[in-house]
Amino acid sequence: MSSIANVFIDKHTTSSVPDLHILYAVEVVLDDGTKYEVLRRYSEFSALHDALDDPYALPPKNSVFNALVPSAWANDELITESKDRLLAYLNSLLRSSLYQSSSKLLAFLNLNYITDVQGFDDEITPSMICKANLTIKAPVSSLSSLVAAAYYPDWSSWSNPPSKMDFSKFDILFFAFVVPNSSSTINWDDGSQDTLRNLVSAACQSGHRTQIVLSIGGWGGSYWFSNSMSNATNRTKLINALVGAVNSFGLDGIDIDWEYPNSPGSGNPYSWADATNFLTFLKCLRAALGWSKIISAAVAHHPWLGPSGAPLSNVSDYAAQMSYINIMNYDVNGASATPAPNAPLGNLCGSSSQPEANAQAALTQWKEAGFPPSKMLLGLALYGYVSKSTATRLSNSYAPVAELHEHAPLVERTDTVAGDLSQWWGSQVAFKQLVSAGALKKQADGTYGGTNGFTMGWDDCSDTPFLYNTAKTTVVSYDDTYSLADKAKFAKQSGMAGCFTWSLDQDDEYSLQNVIRSNLGK
Template sequence: MKLQNVRNRFLRCLALACVTGICVYAATVNVWAQSQVIAYVFPQHQLIQPGDIAARKLTRINYAFANLQGGKIINGFAEDDRNIPALVALKKENPSLKVLVSVGGWLWSGNFSDMALTKQSRELFIDSVVAFIDKYQLDGLDIDWEYPGMVGAGNHFRPEDKQNYTQLLKELRKRFNHEEKTLHHSLLLSVAAGASTEFLDHTEMGEVQKYLDSVNLMAYDYYEPDSDTTTGHHAPLYTNPSDPKKISADQSVREYEKAGVPPAKIVLGVPFYGHVWGQVQDVNHGLYQPGKPVTNAFASYGNITATMLNHGYERYWDAAASAPYLYSAGQKIFVSYEDPESLRLKSSYVLGHQLGGIMFWDYSGDPSGALLDTIDQGLHVNTSSQGGMR
């Protein structure tokens, strides 16, 4: 393992090009020796228990979420002081595992714009990040700003967010490069990125990617019951010609590449959950039909398999989109979700397009481990000796 770490470090150094004193990553070099498998772990008020996480099937864990208050990163939940060390301790099972903290998220992105506004406010945040990483012995930071220059969940935003987002990440990378000399190990920096043209319009991803180890592309929620009155696949791999919105993960990947993000830095996000619409008529088995939100319109994969699949809901496969869906003619309910068949195809897509790997939200969505097993096997990451690791 020590030799492997040295090799990875050497590869990383080869990929560095120093520009005006700031080391940035060369776009043409994949700095990882294997595809990334990144899990967002979101326990909230629950304590992580031994055996909850299959550590050897992951290359990276993003602990969600730290909050942002008073311009500083702070704990998001009372259990963080126990949960974060529990994740770091998983390195005993998998010494190559990296553990990062993710700050922000959909509901906690309201203070990013103010924090990133000036050099002084960014320095305050970065100082707090370094202290946070040191306290918990973490391997880096994931920024989940949803979204620069956009309202998100009712957040304060400003036009300057576009340039300030770039400056924040540039200054974080510079500070991380400095801290690495003392720590004698690398500090990773990533972002959770929106899979939309609008996100790209409000950011400078071609510049931003220079300072990042990965761009975790949230290629899901393309259709949501709360905002879409028509049903659709919320995480299709390809665009179905019949799709009114003409969306897909493939389309988003191509847009990110066109914006200047190297394929090796794009980590394809997949959901361990589905979306549910009601009052959907039995036309095309409910696909691309008018629908309305229902109670519990968000459903984990575990809940879908336990209470819907083969329980009055029939599974259908959209070959054009490479996506499954469920429909109950009796209840007039449509469900868009991800399953092992679609994830096998996405794993092949990641390898074929030489992307950086796969990330998923979130770990708790599939207690059976079927989805993670599919990713693990599909990307050929540590597949030879992982039995019984749950």
């Protein structure tokens, strides 16, 4: 008796009974070379999944939108991804010694299979409407130019409402954040789903092909990551939640901002197995999303910590599943009595006590571990730190900041005297706040200089600017048009994929983003 050698799902058709839905054409190949095709609905896959009680993930059902006709489904990337995920599900069953000989699976793949399953099937979604009217997007990895990206925090809706955004400035926007929870699903901030929906709609209508990627985690949102990655059941739950969000909102991918595997970060639980579990998660997430979607991760200057607690020496398997890593080259130093750079380009004087914490070192460390520069985005800070200090230069032998500061909504201060930054002592300050507070002034040539008693200095050892006002005992370490231009040039010359910023709401209009784009050659 012949057994099943392989299955394929390359085609689909539609049916109007009982409602408009998709029929997936499953080609079955037997080991004697015989081939035949069976048509299966999503609800039939779901019934098989429930009957087997297997641990593998199905794609979420697309939500219903009855106003369109089946012809609008042709060539839609969401349908392609559903076929990829359903095929991955069947292959998982056929490779499993537990399920490959199951009578339920064999019946499902048999020509004489008859079912009276009553359930919901894949139907057209609102996101397809937009994408049907535009040229289908290519995967970002195939773009000919470098990527200019930015994080869009959900609290940006008041300062940068989606309806007012100039999407021509951005190739990718990482929408931050949803967070994993104790149930291995995701939590949303109040109002963030409406903001995301508006952002996707505005980006789509703009015609600029800006891709919207959902970011999960963050400095204060990584508490449940280790638990969510710890076993197959939890990973499946989280993947289903993320893929459900991608499909529901018409997103272009997922960004994992886990700070950090096998490290406490902001007091998070962690495990020696985190990095290994994370790789398994990435493989499953890629299988679930398909290859047209972005999978990225915000990362430190060095690769993830392995079971020994040391950075992994080979991350090529991770790179194979991912579109990008987003190198967070900032928060190297915070505010202190001996101010030091926030985001150094390099250890240019050879005097840093953190020689591995800069853009140049990060590129080398990840590259040597097997991650291609062409999949690296260099993180650029649009903020700085305000120190109470009379220093007139930055410290060359800078030491690690005692505690990283969570990136949070900007606090608007309207009662300050021009040039008085004392209310920011010991904390972060956005670039645009330095301008509005009167410490920086935009020049005719588009650059910025100190004003109201502030002098602009330059730290050659990190290639970053700083402001100082000894009379007001204030020093600001930050980035400006000059330093951001140098970092963007470095990314381009080093063969990196491009740059991203944290975060777009801290720019002075688009002054800094414009400089970054031009120095990436865009």
